[in-house]
Amino acid sequence: MKMEDIARLAGVSKASVSRVLNNKPNVSPILKEKVEAVIKEYSYTPNLLAQALNTKATKSIGVLLPAIGLDVFSSITEGISQVLSKEGYELLLADSGGNLDKCKNYLEVFKRKQVDGILYFPTQLPEDHVQYINSLKIPIVLIGQNHEKLEKPAVYFSDKDAAVDIINVLVKTGHKKIAYISMPKEHDIGKMRLEGVKSAVINNGIEAYVVYAEDLSYEAGYQAMSQIISRDVTAVFAAMDRIAIGAMRYIQDQGLTIPDDYSVIGIDDMEISKMLNPRLSTILFDYRLSGKRAGEMILNVIENKEVHSELLEHVFKRRESVKEV
């Protein structure tokens, strides 16, 4: 059933049907009524593809994330969806797996699918990739990180500062012997958090024992903690709550207690973190909010309004997993 059929059945022209459908002015009530009756009778709905082909607007937004299965990214998606579905946009979701080539590839696909805008959470931002992003003509908003050479708006967190804050908290709480479980080296976010740790450690005149988690799984945190357990530290700082949780599990499996034997602290504030036993101290990155803001920003970019990058605040959450020494 296409527009032409409706037109024929209503005894009018295609153009008139189109006008009725889009609430255009200058249509007589009588014609409008006639057309609407036929539309209703056959419950006709226009083909959005054909529509998009000449309006150049698909009412869809491409969303590119590193791993939709992870709590933080599904929170972002939820935030995005909340804002954009209200405005009648659909989400075209793609999972890059943190792979740069896949990212480029999906970005291309988004272009070819004519999405109205792109929301992109990169894991790596080498300069040539930033240039590539700058060269895109489609509206795009980055989520998670910013880059000084980036000419597109971003809603991001200060990973480095968050890490600094945590080290400062630990030091203030009396911890001088600290272990840090970093994310795998290929993640820019991991690099920035590690940078924060390194600089804060120097500023506080202490040292930190650094190990690397193999990936972003709980098991990787568990594994990493097994390398720390023999060292003389009082606090373990993990680059992400996920990793911290794995580390907690390892500590507890050794019959040790948190925070009595080890203080543990993370970053992210996953939904689960406040339900753990003990509750995990961490820094809240409001990912759902970042998704919302990114959604609002892309709408503004699409409407040619002025848009500025936005740094989202992070908040320290003091909970039971850290004790004073």
Add this chain to the structure above:
Amino acid sequence: MKMEDIARLAGVSKASVSRVLNNKPNVSPILKEKVEAVIKEYSYTPNLLAQALNTKATKSIGVLLPAIGLDVFSSITEGISQVLSKEGYELLLADSGGNLDKCKNYLEVFKRKQVDGILYFPTQLPEDHVQYINSLKIPIVLIGQNHEKLEKPAVYFSDKDAAVDIINVLVKTGHKKIAYISMPKEHDIGKMRLEGVKSAVINNGIEAYVVYAEDLSYEAGYQAMSQIISRDVTAVFAAMDRIAIGAMRYIQDQGLTIPDDYSVIGIDDMEISKMLNPRLSTILFDYRLSGKRAGEMILNVIENKEVHSELLEHVFKRRESVKEV
């Protein structure tokens, strides 16, 4: 840059460019080379919208879930994405929030966007909705539940049996005084799990104290447990791990111990469940696998292969949160 431009630049016809692009037979190597050079020079890629408009294939699959933010649903999405992206499909993601009207609405949008297939996790399946689904001409596969009148393939779990299994496990472990925290009444899945509890309880000649969680949040589990704490029970069975985790937190906040004061058990086996303190006993529903299978099935439906509904096995995971009494 469109096909016509490439044709002009290469000094050939539109049709020839199309043939080269789609690797059609009967093109001379010389022409092919010429065209490919121009395509490469201008890094031209065809407009997928225009392509879709006459091939009737968009290479996109609509995915409709109740809440992308929840662990189980993002796992499903991950499974789906894994299978379908390999075959060159994109995911059109929509979040129904468990609302039946929204579901119908998104299903309509998927139709209008001409998706090649739909993957749908319903929360409610009243008979008229089943009829509606049966009447759809687009390939569709349901995830999560099945319905006797459903004429479309589904990959589903046996919620009732899982609940029965848990009650049996608890009874066998010596528990006779059991509390059950049900999901809110509007979820079909909740109904089925509750049914299982009720029948198993009768079969075992015991009774269960039933309370309802307000929603699917950790807090709801916490709240629900507060209604149970005054009752004389030894085991708490929650309809989902999420709710169980909230209940655990409440118990521990009272200074009580799991499993010494209460055994706790759930359903789902979230990724986090095995990392909790104590580790949560539960039944594994392999949601990622359900996404994968659904993805594979929709591909088969699209290719007109025969497809049958599939019941996914569930597996009991005995962990520390349940003790013998």
Add this chain to the structure above:
DNA sequence: TTGTACGCGTTATCAA
């Protein structure tokens, strides 16, 4: 106010 005819960027059919 209404209708005709063309364009959107492809693929597919049919001649050449």
Add this chain to the structure above:
DNA sequence: TTGATAACGCGTACAA
């Protein structure tokens, strides 16, 4: 092997 030309289903000048 190639090239016109007609679809695909819709918006929209422009004319009536």
